[in-house]
Amino acid sequence: MELSTISLLFLILPLISLLILAPSHSRRGGGSRAETYRKRRPPGPWGLPFIGSIHHLLTSQPQAALRELAKKHGPVMYLRLGQVDTVVVSSPEAAQEVLRANDINFASRPSLLAADIICYGNLDIAFSPYGDYRRALRKLCTLELLSARKVKQFAGIRDRETMSLVAEVQAAAAAAGGQPVNLGGLLISCTNSITGLATFGHFCSGARTKRFLSAMNEALKYSSGFCVSDLFPSMWFLDVVTGTRYQLRRAHRQLDQVFDEIIAEGEARARRRNAQGEDRDREGEHDLLSVLLWIRDEGDSELPITTINIKAIIVDMFMAGTETTSSAAEWVMSELIKNPDKMAKAQAEVRQAFDNKNPLDHESNVHHLHYLSMVIKETMRLYGLYPPIPLLLPRLCRETCDVGGFEVARGSRVIVNAWAMARSPEYWSDDSEEFNPERFEKSVLDYKGTQFEYLPFGSGRRMCPGSGFGLATLELILARLLYYFDWSLPAGMQPLELDMDMTVGSTARRSNQLHLVASPYGKVTAKS
Known part of the structure; x- marks a missing residue:
């Protein structure tokens, strides 16, 4: 939740406090059941009336x-975030209970406003509720889409677009005359192109x-963080008053309009091929839109694909395949430029x-x-x-169960703090906060x-489900950036002075895009 939203809540607290729901223990039932729950509920920080523990996260x-x-x-901790029971897991043992046992x-x-609006009623991969639809969708991704x-079929796209990135860096460096180029911006452009061509083929140009991409950027902008109604379901009207719901719906309409045009062109192409007697089969269609249209029209899948389903799936493809990969590449280059010995070795x-x-x-x-x-x-x-946030996407407890010896009540949201576990000295030694690739030299992770x-x-x-696609793109981008260029900081800047501030929203991205000086490596050019 953005700080401006938090400030608004405090300003109108006297009004909305009149609408506070009954205390959580009264809603859980009386007598011994409530007492048992209080005894077994995970420990947690103190909370304030109405807002609960939100103030701890400002x-x-x-x-x-x-x-x-x-x-x-x-490592198993309870927080009352607004009107929502939340359990945060911060140890591998507790995470294993949630994610495996x-x-x-x-x-x-959980149903979140932004996902519900932007992802067509949670028909996407990331936020669809668990059930037959979700299982069929996962199978579709595993066998067909990802x-x-x-x-492997997208190797040609990765090759062309990463070489285009090299050419763009060269051109920007020549124009800059020894000044830094906006590497972060160029990385976003590259990953947008790769994902766009893989998803739409020649339909999107x-x-x-x-x-x-403009519509997707708007959707990402207004999907960052939580809306008021995500933490205060009874206060849903505040998202109307603040304009959040309107902005989300406007971004959705813009996105939907472009979707309709692209899908209509794909359908027209399929009709032309049928009229000309050409075979149409999913093996001959490499872009994901064509595959999805094929599955929809053939109707031989256990998943009843409709045009709405196709749109929701593609939204996820772009959210997971563009800013996430560019952000990953930007962080890698940030760490390497801060550690010249690691850069030289790579x-x-x-x-x-x-x-x-x-x-x-190269690939x-x-x-x-x-x-x-x-x-x-x-x-x-x-x-x-991956996912591009330090806190894995929230999960919903479907039935009351135990985690770490404590009771997690049905309907609670569960957050796995993967960031905390990955930086814990208990598992990563005393240099857990340091960038040290050599720790993976003999690791089986x-x-x-x-x-x-x-x-x-x-x-x-x-x-x-898109780990293979994301890694293939990320590896080739980084390999070519390191091969074709020598990289340095702006004149006078020392590695420790590099801004490494992070903004946590829809992605864990750099607060400021990375600007570096790029010098072509020897006589190597993008045409070599």
């Missing part, structure tokens, strides 16, 4: 505030691409692997870049980039979500 770094609270109250019980999501085969590895190689072979060689892989793993440990002190893609039934 910071730009809520994940850090929750870590400090967990040090006092334990009780995975089905915590496999659903499979290893499908990720030129002015329409700009309109779609560049030496890439240049040894790529020198005298055809650029078309096939990326998998041999062991040190770059460690750099990426370490960056994800520090910043928790991977991205599969089976070791709960390291959850860059989450775990269980709700873990990120």
Whole structure:
């Protein structure tokens, strides 16, 4: 929740306090049942009337505030956030209970206003409630949309667009005349292009691409954080008064209009192919929109795909495949420029692997870049980039159960503080706050979500299904940036002076985009 919203709540507290619901213990029933719940409920910080424990989180770094609270109250902690019971899990043992032992019980999501509006009534991948639809959607992603085969089919797109990024960096560096270039902005443009082409193919180009991306940016802007009604369900009207609901609906309408145009073109293309007697099969359609339209029209899937479903799925594809990947690449470059010895080691590895190689072979060689892989793993440990927020997307407790010896009541929201676990000295030694890729030299930790002190893609039934797509893009972007350029800070700036402030919203991104000086490596150019 934004600070301005919090301030508004305090200003109108005298009015809305008249509408406060009955105390939570009275709603849970009387007598022994309520007493049992109070005895077994997880410990937590003190709360204020009406707002509960929100005041503990009035910071730009809520994940850090929750870590400090967990040090006092334990790894399974209760907070009353407005009118919502919330349990925060901050240890691998407790996370394992939530994400594995009780995975089905915590496999659903709470309904949040922004997701409900932008994602077509939570028909998307990330926020769809657990059930038959969600299971079928996960199967669709695994077998059709984000499979290893499908990720491989997009290799040509990754190759072209990352080489375009190299050319754009070269042009920007030449124009800057030794001054810094906005690397963060160029990374966003690159990942937008890769995701757009993978999702829409040639259906989305030129002015329409700009309109779609503009609408997506608006959707992301107003989807950041919580709306008032997310924490105060009975105060839903405040989102009307503040204009939040209107802004979300306007962003949704803009997005929907462009969707209709793109889908109409895809349908027209399919009709032309049918009229010409051309075969239409999903193997011949590489872009995700064409695959989804094929599945919708054939009707042979256990998931009844409609146009609305297609729109919701594609919204997730863009949210998970653009700003998340560009943010990850920006954090990696930030850490490397702060640590020149690590930068030199990563560049030496890439240049040894790529020198005298055809650029078309770069992606096939990326998998041999062991040190770059460690750099990426370490960056994800520090910043928790997939999903792109340090606190994994909230889960909803479907039935009352125990976690860590405490009772988690049905309807509670559960947050896993993956950021706290990934920086805990107990699991990562005394240098847990430091950037040290070498810690992964002999580590067996991977991205599969089976070791709960390291959850860059989450775990269980709700873990990120797009890890393969995201990693393939991220690895090639970084490898080519390190191969084609030497990087330095603006004149006079020391590594420790680099701004590393983080903004936690829809992504854990840099507060200010990264600007670095780019110098072409030797005689190598983007045409080599």
